[in-house]
Amino acid sequence: MAKPKVATASLAGCFGCHMSILDIDDRILKLAELVEFHKSPINDIKKFSERCLVGIIEGGCCNEENVHVLQDFRKNCDLLISLGDCATMGGLPAMRNHVPLEECLAEAYLHGPTVHNPAKQIPNDPEIPLILDKVYPLHEVVKIDLHLPGCPPPADAIWEVLVALLNNKPIDLKYGLLRYD
Amino acid sequence: MAENLEKVIQEVTARYGKDRTRMMDIVREVQARLGHVSGAAMDLIAREVKSHRVEVEGVVTFYAFYTDRPKGRHVIRVTDCVTARMRHVDEVVAAFEKELGIRVGETTPDGQITLERTSCIGLCDQGPAALIDDVPVTYISSDKVKSLVRVLRETGDAKKLVKTLGEGNNALDLVHSMVINNIRKRGDVIFAPFESGSAIRNAAAVSPAEVIRSVKTARLRGRGGAGFPAGMKGEFARNAAGDRKFLLCNADEGEPGTFKDRVILTEAPDLLFEGMAVAGYAIGATEGILYLRGEYAYLRPYLEHVLEQRRAKKLLGKGIAGKAGFDFDVRIQLGAGAYICGEESGLIRSCEGLRGSPRDRPPFPVERGYLDLPTVVNNVETLCCAARVLEKGAAWFAQIGSEQSSGTKLFSVSGDCRRPGVYELPFGLTVAEFLKEVGGDDAQAVQVGGPSGTCIDRGQFGRKLGFEDLPTGGSMIVIGPQRDILDVAAAFMEFFVEESCGWCAPCRIGNVLIRERLERIRAGKGLPEDLTYLEELCTTVKKTSRCGLGQTSPNPVATTLQNFRKAYEAKLLPARQDGRQPTFDLRAALSEAVRVQGREPVAH
Numbered sequence: 023m024a025k026p027k028v029a030t031a032s033l034a035g036c037f038g039c040h041m042s043i044l045d046i047d048d049r050i051l052k053l054a055e056l057v058e059f060h061k062s063p064i065n066d067i068k069k070f071s072e073r074c075l076v077g078i079i080e081g082g083c084c085n086e087e088n089v090h091v092l093q094d095f096r097k098n099c100d101l102l103i104s105l106g107d108c109a110t111m112g113g114l115p116a117m118r119n120h121v122p123l124e125e126c127l128a129e130a131y132l133h134g135p136t137v138h139n140p141a142k143q144i145p146n147d148p149e150i151p152l153i154l155d156k157v158y159p160l161h162e163v164v165k166i167d168l169h170l171p172g173c174p175p176p177a178d179a180i181w182e183v184l185v186a187l188l189n190n191k192p193i194d195l196k197y198g199l200l201r202y203d
Numbered sequence: 204m205a206e207n208l209e210k211v212i213q214e215v216t217a218r219y220g221k222d223r224t225r226m227m228d229i230v231r232e233v234q235a236r237l238g239h240v241s242g243a244a245m246d247l248i249a250r251e252v253k254s255h256r257v258e259v260e261g262v263v264t265f266y267a268f269y270t271d272r273p274k275g276r277h278v279i280r281v282t283d284c285v286t287a288r289m290r291h292v293d294e295v296v297a298a299f300e301k302e303l304g305i306r307v308g309e310t311t312p313d314g315q316i317t318l319e320r321t322s323c324i325g326l327c328d329q330g331p332a333a334l335i336d337d338v339p340v341t342y343i344s345s346d347k348v349k350s351l352v353r354v355l356r357e358t359g360d361a362k363k364l365v366k367t368l369g370e371g372n373n374a375l376d377l378v379h380s381m382v383i384n385n386i387r388k389r390g391d392v393i394f395a396p397f398e399s400g401s402a403i404r405n406a407a408a409v410s411p412a413e414v415i416r417s418v419k420t421a422r423l424r425g426r427g428g429a430g431f432p433a434g435m436k437g438e439f440a441r442n443a444a445g446d447r448k449f450l451l452c453n454a455d456e457g458e459p460g461t462f463k464d465r466v467i468l469t470e471a472p473d474l475l476f477e478g479m480a481v482a483g484y485a486i487g488a489t490e491g492i493l494y495l496r497g498e499y500a501y502l503r504p505y506l507e508h509v510l511e512q513r514r515a516k517k518l519l520g521k522g523i524a525g526k527a528g529f530d531f532d533v534r535i536q537l538g539a540g541a542y543i544c545g546e547e548s549g550l551i552r553s554c555e556g557l558r559g560s561p562r563d564r565p566p567f568p569v570e571r572g573y574l575d576l577p578t579v580v581n582n583v584e585t586l587c588c589a590a591r592v593l594e595k596g597a598a599w600f601a602q603i604g605s606e607q608s609s610g611t612k613l614f615s616v617s618g619d620c621r622r623p624g625v626y627e628l629p630f631g632l633t634v635a636e637f638l639k640e641v642g643g644d645d646a647q648a649v650q651v652g653g654p655s656g657t658c659i660d661r662g663q664f665g666r667k668l669g670f671e672d673l674p675t676g677g678s679m680i681v682i683g684p685q686r687d688i689l690d691v692a693a694a695f696m697e698f699f700v701e702e703s704c705g706w707c708a709p710c711r712i713g714n715v716l717i718r719e720r721l722e723r724i725r726a727g728k729g730l731p732e733d734l735t736y737l738e739e740l741c742t743t744v745k746k747t748s749r750c751g752l753g754q755t756s757p758n759p760v761a762t763t764l765q766n767f768r769k770a771y772e773a774k775l776l777p778a779r780q781d782g783r784q785p786t787f788d789l790r791a792a793l794s795e796a797v798r799v800q801g802r803e804p805v806a807h
């Protein structure tokens with residue numbers, strides 16, 4: 023039987039959650055025996071070509087591209103895991119949610135204390151995805167099957183969740199693995 | 204001005220013996236004289252009573268009726284109770300806003316009038332109502348607003364707004380109120396004629412332990428909501444170590460839809476004070492406090508007068524009924540607009556001059572209550588029952604009502620029924636019988652026991668009112684077929700969000716989250732999983748909150764989710780097959796960027 027496939031993506035996150043995935047250390051070898059990594063920054067596969075069992079997503083949605091990637095994952099994965107505080111709650115990027123978008127851009131590109139922008143230009147290339155009015159946690163955009171909090175979630179938690187899912191066992195995270203920091 | 208401030212603070216604090224436990228009275232009086240309690244005033248109060256600024260400020264900012272900022276000379280507080288909403292109180296508020304040219308929360312530019320909203324003020328059967336300064340104004344309609352404001356401006360005296368007097372003692376000079384009693388049904392316990400002294404004489408003829416035994420034999424249970432056996436509570440306090448003990452009467456009556464204690468205080472204060480004296484004798488307390496909610500301040504002069512009369516008749520004071528050692532007196536402590544002070548440990552804290560946040564229990568008040576001394580807190584109606592038990596005997600009382608719920612119960616009835624008001628009925632009648640009595644047969648639901656109680660549907664109208672089945676502190680809100688049950692639940696959640704003391708996170712934050720999710724459903728943006736989310740959140744808040752408020756505050760949602768699930772489901776969006784959330788609208792989420800950046804989304 024073909025190995026189940028896992029896809030991952032980082033949206034409005036810092037890749038810290040992906041580092042935590044890698045932090046399972048040598049168990050990554052075992053994982054590679056159990057699953058095949060499909061579309062993921064780990065192997066740089068860009069497009070879905072096959073259906074995946076699990077999609078793991080770090081980061082919330084801050085721009086239109088994030089939304090499309092997420093919708094693509096929803097379409098191609100049986101189970102979606104919202105990984106980490108940015109994915110489950112918006113996290114640090116969501117600090118801008120209390121500030122109107124126009125002010126955010128002005129602060130970031132014009133008035134911020136460390137900004138050097140003599141041309142007074144706010145990046146507006148047609149290639150750049152437009153920013154959403156605020157940062158959304160993933161479950162507000164598509165249906166999410168599992169939420170794993172933490173900033174980042176401990177490697178052991180990620181490992182246990184994947185192993186349980188692959189073996190069709192209930193997930194039972196010990197105290198200390200389910201955390202919000 | 205500065206000197207004047209200092210003089211006022213010195214006078215006021217001196218009047219209360221510079222006693223920091225009398226902070227409620229000190230703040231109230233300073234505010235009455237200066238309009239508000241400024242930072243400078245707080246510093247001076249702290250200095251005079253040897254407290255700290257933070258403690259004074261804690262009190263000033265905790266209670267809705269106190270303010271650290273100047274307000275108008277007059278404050279109009281329009282009730283936000285759900286029963287008033289049923290009678291279009293929003294139109295009344297809009298009329299006030301228009302007439303005064305300000306919004307709720309603002310003061311007219313001439314500094315004359317401030318407009319505010321407030322939680323239930325116990326006038327649900329004669330609403331929409333408002334408190335204008337201390338004066339209750341009932342049956343307000345938007346066309347009366349103009350003349351109310353005119354009279355207030357012209358006379359500068361809210362009492363002048365009272366044109367027709369209510370019946371009974373409401374018409375006494377000392378009360379002078381337009382409030383009506385609306386007693387629809389008199390029973391044998393509370394509203395039957397009473398001869399002052401009859402219960403005290405019977406109590407004084409036997410030992411305190413025998414008084415407690417009588418109350419136990421009568422199987423009297425507390426009327427404030429929880430239904431704790433009154434005799435047992437008394438016995439705990441009696442057996443507690445120490446010589447100095449207290450009896451506190453809970454007249455905070457803040458549960459929306461409850462107004463029966465107001466009617467007792469107006470029409471049967473002698474019965475109440477008699478009950479307090481008897482209870483004091485039984486537990487060995489010589490000092491009693493009547494904690495009167497700030498909304499009922501208009502009753503205070505009359506109640507003080509009744510206390511005076513009773514002192515003159517030797518029914519209060521030293522050597523009551525001629526019995527050496529039977530000493531008992533009562534002081535009235537006014538509250539200041541905080542529902543949580545009805546919770547017994549919050550009430551005790553308030554009496555001690557602190558914020559009304561409940562405290563951890565145990566130790567229970569019967570061991571360590573007011574001033575850390577053994578204290579019994581009882582509801583107004585419970586104490587009236589106790590007096591009647593002593594007057595007429597335990598057996599007489601016990602044969603009224605049902606097995607676990609002896610005696611009669613006062614029901615305050617409001618909402619969609621033809622005969623709102625106060626009913627004294629024996630425990631044990633069914634909801635259907637009750638509805639027939641009050642003229643609410645076509646109700647789709649009844650909110651039994653107020654927001655913290657339970658909302659039942661027609662299928663449950665055969666259930667019995669009493670501790671065996673459906674307990675109630677008295678609040679009965681009839682909900683007619685024309686109402687949206689979710690509107691009612693939403694109004695109640697707003698109440699709890701407003702009234703949470705904020706001490707524990709589940710209650711402070713959880714209630715806000717429940718309200719938010721409910722609002723989403725009401726706006727037609729709810730998803731099927733929101734119902735599960737709400738159920739889980741309700742359970743969490745109930746299980747992890749510290750006091751009875753948080754332990755019951757999710758009930759408006761939890762009980763309607765259980766009994767009126769269809770009303771929720773009808774408002775939900777169907778789940779989408781492709782797993783996208785129907786509530787997320789990418790176009791809308793991008794519209795601001797489109798405007799600011801002046802280009803269209805990157806095509807995909």
Ligand SMILES: Cc1cc2nc3c(=O)[nH]c(=O)nc-3n(C[C@H](O)[C@H](O)[C@H](O)COP(=O)(O)O)c2cc1C
Nearest residue numbers: 425426427455456457545546547581582585751752
């Ligand atoms: C939030 C909250 C508000 C309460 N409000 C009142 C009240 O207004 N009046 C009252 O008698 N009991 C109220 N209670 C119940 C009191 O804590 C206490 O149980 C009661 O006064 C005891 O008197 P009883 O045994 O005579 O009923 C409230 C409880 C909670 C948790």
Ligand code: SF4
Nearest residue numbers: 704706707710750753
């Ligand atoms: S449950 Fe609510 S009202 Fe009670 S102590 Fe906690 S925060 Fe205060």
